[in-house]
Amino acid sequence: MSEAGTGARRTGEGRLPGDPTPRQMVERVIRVDHAGEYGAKRIYQGQLAVLRGTKWEKLIRHMQAQEQVHLDTFSGLIPKRRVRPTALLPVWHVAGFALGAATALLGHRAAMACTVAVEEAIDEHYQAQEAALGEDEAELRGHIRQFRAEELEHRDIGLEHEAEQAPAYRLLSAAIKAGCKVAIKVSERV
Ligand SMILES: [Fe+2]
Ligand SMILES: [Fe+2]
Numbered sequence: 001m002s003e004a005g006t007g008a009r010r011t012g013e014g015r016l017p018g019d020p021t022p023r024q025m026v027e028r029v030i031r032v033d034h035a036g037e038y039g040a041k042r043i044y045q046g047q048l049a050v051l052r053g054t055k056w057e058k059l060i061r062h063m064q065a066q067e068q069v070h071l072d073t074f075s076g077l078i079p080k081r082r083v084r085p086t087a088l089l090p091v092w093h094v095a096g097f098a099l100g101a102a103t104a105l106l107g108h109r110a111a112m113a114c115t116v117a118v119e120e121a122i123d124e125h126y127q128a129q130e131a132a133l134g135e136d137e138a139e140l141r142g143h144i145r146q147f148r149a150e151e152l153e154h155r156d157i158g159l160e161h162e163a164e165q166a167p168a169y170r171l172l173s174a175a176i177k178a179g180c181k182v183a184i185k186v187s188e189r190v
Contacts (some may be wrong), residue, residue, distance in 0.1 A: 001122055007047035007074075007121065009134050009135055010023055010134035010135065010136055011024070011025055011132070011133050011134040011136055011137050012134070013134060014045060014105070014134075022134075022136075025132060025133075026081065026083075026133075026137060026140070027081075027083045027084070028131065028188040028189070029129050029132075029140065029144075030077050030078060030081055030140070031072075031078075031083055031085060031126075031187060031188060032086070032184055032187040032188040033070075033074050033083065033129075033144070034060055034071070034077070034078055034083075034085055035042075035085075035086040035088065035089065035092055035183070035187035036068060036076035036077060036094070036122060036125070036183070036184065036187065037071040037074055037147075038071055038089060038092055038093070038189065039068040039092040039183065040067040040070070040071075040096070040118065040122075041067045041068060041071050041096070042092060042093055042095075042096025042097045042100065042125035043097070043099055043114065043115075043118065044060055044063055044064035044067060044100060045064065045096075045097055045098035045100060046096065046097040046098060046099060046100025046102075046104065046106040047060050047071040047100040047101065047103070047111045048056075048060050048061070048064065048099035048100075049097070049100075049101050050100075050101050050103075050104035050105055050111075051104050053106065054108070056108050056111070056161075059157060059161070060111075063115070063154045063157065066150045066153075066154070070147045070150070073126060073143055073147075077140070086187045086190055088186065088187055088190055092183070092187075094151070095148045095183075099114060099176070099179075101113065103172070106166070106167060107166070108161065108162070109161075109162045109163060109165050109167070110166040110167065110172060112157075112158040112159075112161045112162060112163035112166065112173050113158065113163040113164070113166035113169055113173055113176075114158075114176055115154055115155065115157070115163065115173070115174040115177045116155050116158035116159055116163040116164075116173065117152045117172070117176035117177050117180070118176060118177075118180055119152065119154045119155035119158070119175075120155055120177065121177045121180035121181060121184070122148075122151045122180070123148060123151055123155065125150055125180075125184055126145075126147065126148040126151065127148065129141075129144050130144055130148070153160050159185050
């Protein structure tokens with residue numbers, strides 16, 4: 001975590017022949033983050049569909065509102081930076097909602113465990129992006145840094161609300177994190 005926030009001096013600095021160009025790196029960052037924030041919003045919508053009217057609603061709405069700001073930021077960057085959005089939005093539309101609703105159906109602890117797993121995966125992902133983007137992309141890196149702090153707040157909310165007491169916590173968490181990593185890999189390119 002230590003050096004992650006500093007960033008390279010220039011985006012793509014130290015890249016090897018065959019590595020993505022700085023332009024390709026920025027495109028991938030915006031494409032995958034737009035996809036991820038879209039998925040995050042859908043996860044919380046899925047959780048709300050099940051937990052609406054319970055004492056968890058307010059907490060979930062708070063996290064969802066922050067995801068909406070994250071999503072709106074990347075939605076604005078797609079045309080501004082002329083990036084092709086992922087072709088997989090319809091997939092994340094369904095998969096995000098299904099993940100949120102399915103875990104919430106297992107109970108609030110599983111819903112919180114889902115949040116913790118997703119946000120831990122996103123934290124790692126955003127850290128790597130912060131380190132790869134340079135001063136020439138200070139604005140984009142600033143957004144990512146701010147959003148990462150909020151994702152960590154979501155993780156902490158999950159941990160404070162008994163995520164680790166969810167049924168089969170380790171298995172659930174490992175499966176969701178593995179899913180996130182696959183989703184990240186494909187959304188960078190597709
Ligand atoms: Fe987010
Ligand atoms: Fe989040």
